[in-house]
Amino acid sequence: MADPALPLGSDEVRLLFSPFAQARAVLLAVSGGPDSTALMHFAAAAARADPALPPLAVATVDHGLRPDSRAEAEAVARDARTLGLPHRLLSWEGPKPATRLQERARDARYGLLVGCARDTGATHIVTAHTLDDQAETVLFRLMRGSGPAGLAGMAACGARHGVVHLRPFLGVPKSRLVAACRANGWPFVADPANADPRFARARLRALMPALAAEGLDAPRLATLARRMGEAEAALASAAGRAIAEARVGPGLYSAPRLLGEPTAVRVRAFGRLIDDGSPSRLERLERLVEAVSAAADRGVPLRRTLAGVLVAFDGAARLSLAPAPPRRTPANLGS
Template sequence: MAALAPPVAAIRLAVRRALTGLPGGGPVLVACSGGADSLALAAATAFVAPRSGRRAGLVTVDHGLQAGSAGRAADVARWGVEAGLDPVEAVPVTVAGRPGGPEAAARDARYQALVDAARRHGAAALLVGHTRDDQAETVLLALARGAGPRGLAGMPPRRELDGVPLLRPLLDVTREQTRKACAALGLTVWEDPHNADPSYARARVRADVLPVLVGALGEGVLDNLARTARLVAADTAALDDLASAALAGARVGADGLAVAVLADLPGAVRTRVLHAWARELGAPPAALSHRHVAALDALVTDWHGQGATALPGGLRVARRDGTLRPVD
């Protein structure tokens, strides 16, 4: 018997770890574009899941943004059936007309389609093929955009997406490993032209920035960026727990916060409390920025009789009688 190629073994182990202890008896669905990362993940899941007593399926999303995209999606679905995955779906989506730039609109359409598929099939989880390289790119982009700790924490290995568990088993696996795994398994990889399109910031980071960093600082820079994300994520989770308890302790009535309680909190906890409270009031998360939270914080720490602070969603918050409250 031929020895199992190390990249194949590494990816199967990563999937096995991700599925261990996963609740629910439904299938796991792999989001597969046909690229090396998701194809290697789908192949590994097709092998590992049945041996763990669970069905594995595949969903491929046709964004309709490139000529021949429907045929590509059909090819990926056909491969999924041949690999023993079940259920298998190719789902067309409409990207045009969605808010945000083209990347954000496509991502929003894709994840909505994936969540809908997971619900149709009663899936226990969705699996996506983000790698260590993707994590490094995410950290660099967050740093360049001036993101806070939440952005620098990168992509979590597990999160809830509209109530559906989203797993990223390959965050400790390199992009090169997924390519080698596909080659070892004889899988034909689709190269997404968007990944090399310089009009996309992530493509520029991938093609230009990371190679320069690796050349100047060595291959270890990718591991270091990914490790930074893990460390910041752990700290962020701890601060979020403290903020959750602090928010409960600062409440006044149905919708107010006590300024005296807020003023005694460390700044990192207080701003998290204010951010969470603003979202409770109805501020759209995507529009709620550092500037808005800083303005709320000024009502606590730099009070000089200023008027109400405007928040996204048409909300206004004022300080009255030692309490922050939404006002008309």
């Protein structure tokens, strides 16, 4: 790995940006921080050097959470236009939640970015997540009890509601992007929320130097993410094969075939059937698989609901999955 104090170079960037060639148009998500500022300037330079690159545009989301946020977003707009890039300023409107603020702000941000991509004809959204962000994500998910899918961290290339999401800097230390901004005189802002101890990610960020001193640094956590990604791919393949072989009809499966798999594959298969890979529900999914397995061992029927899906075992060999009926509430008990 290159010296983390060394500015990221244009030759490296050219290789990192190679997936851009698959896009019809690219939307860069730029907040004004050092990572996304470097992304915008490097992308603009790449477009000048290679006219064959797809059209680029910039979008900045103003979450409205700080007094300075609008001015910072407008500064990004001016910077983008100086670079010859069209800019969209997107606002998160309405009252802000009192709990899970960062999580909901992230959801709102991506919703706005996907909408902007569709409006502008962009097929790809690009964010400037770094190696440090990947490490924090893995730690955060480890803290929340995630399985292999969660511990695989963020993907360098994924999808959001039909729009491709690229993270070209996912293997690059943040320090190299900060160094690039300083070496080139690209102004950037620092979001105080990144150091606000009210937020779990900020508290984890503060722990990183101590963890690194013990050997658990960002590259080591990224290696863990890669290995977990490989393990998850193997589990997904095994689960897909088990589901295909167990299917006996629409929503009907052979319980012995599914339950004959190792526990990790069973959990992955049930998660796919229920269409619920949420790390927050992994423990509930594991409990469901344990209950179905115990019912099969005893030869007794079982009905359980998870994530809006009714899972029913007939006590013999059949497992069925169907949408759960509406819950009975005081409002409809007498109807």
